[in-house]
Amino acid sequence: MVLILLLNRSVADRLKAGLTVEPEFYDCVTIYFSDIVGFTVICSQLTPVQIINLLNDLYSCFDEIIGNYDVYKVETIGDAYMVVSGLPTRNGNEHASQIAKMSLALLRSVSNFTIRELSKEKLKLRIGLNSGPVCAGVVGLKMPRYCLFGDAVNTASRMESNGVEFKIHMSSSTTSILTKFYKFVIESRGVVDIKGKGLMETFWLLGEDQQSENPV
Structure with a gap:
């Protein structure tokens, strides 16, 4: 049970069976980072x-x-929360739309969230998304963790840290997938100077086009 809580079920099952879990490369996944502005x-x-x-x-x-x-x-x-789609089971181009829809749902949930002892205080969620290649694998023995490595992870983190409260900040790679295969309401933020990355055009995910249909 503990392994399943710490790891993806398929990975946990392999470890319980005494099998090794080799690091695996994924051509493209979508990564979500969020934190609470003013959490301190x-x-x-x-x-x-x-x-x-x-x-x-x-x-x-x-x-x-x-x-x-x-x-x-x-x-x-x-207060940091990290989610990925497209691994360990690949899902074609669905990873970007799955993370986008999830992000919008999480943002809505925070608007209705109440802190028990501070009922008048509202949590200010800041979200960043990026898509790209990663390597994933299990690190550690006593408390194994399924970790992601690659520049795509760093870029997703930068999207979050350079974002704005109550908004979903996306890189051009995630935006490209969403606009090619799905219909979302997206707005260009313009060119932003991202630490360690230089100048990047980034985008805001504002919502989902409810009249759109997923591609076959």
Whole structure:
């Protein structure tokens, strides 16, 4: 049970069977990062136990939502939340739309989320998305983790950190997939100077075209 909680089920099953899990390369996946803007200020008003309760409430809500999509939660660190689609089971071009739809659902959920001890305080979610190649594998023995490596991960993190609260900030690679195969409401942010990346044109994901149909 613990392995399944820590790892994807297919990976956990291989480990339980005594089989090795070799690192695997994926041509293209879509990665989601989010965090709570002003989380440190919120924490300053709460006890450690209340902070744990807040994160448990929030991530229980998030975990229930992401169960509706073809995605895998990689990890949570404090208020940071990382999800990927397109691995360990490949899903064609679906990974971008699955993450996009999930992101919109998570953003909606936060608008209705209430902090037990701070009912008037609203959580400000900031989201970043990027698509690209990664290498994935299990790291560690006693507490194994399914980790992702590659520049695509770093870029997704930069999309989040350079984003704005209550918005979904996307790279051109994710935007390209969404506009080619699906219909979403997308707006150019313009050219942004991204640390470690230089100048990049980035985009806001504003919503989904409810009249669109998925491609066959």
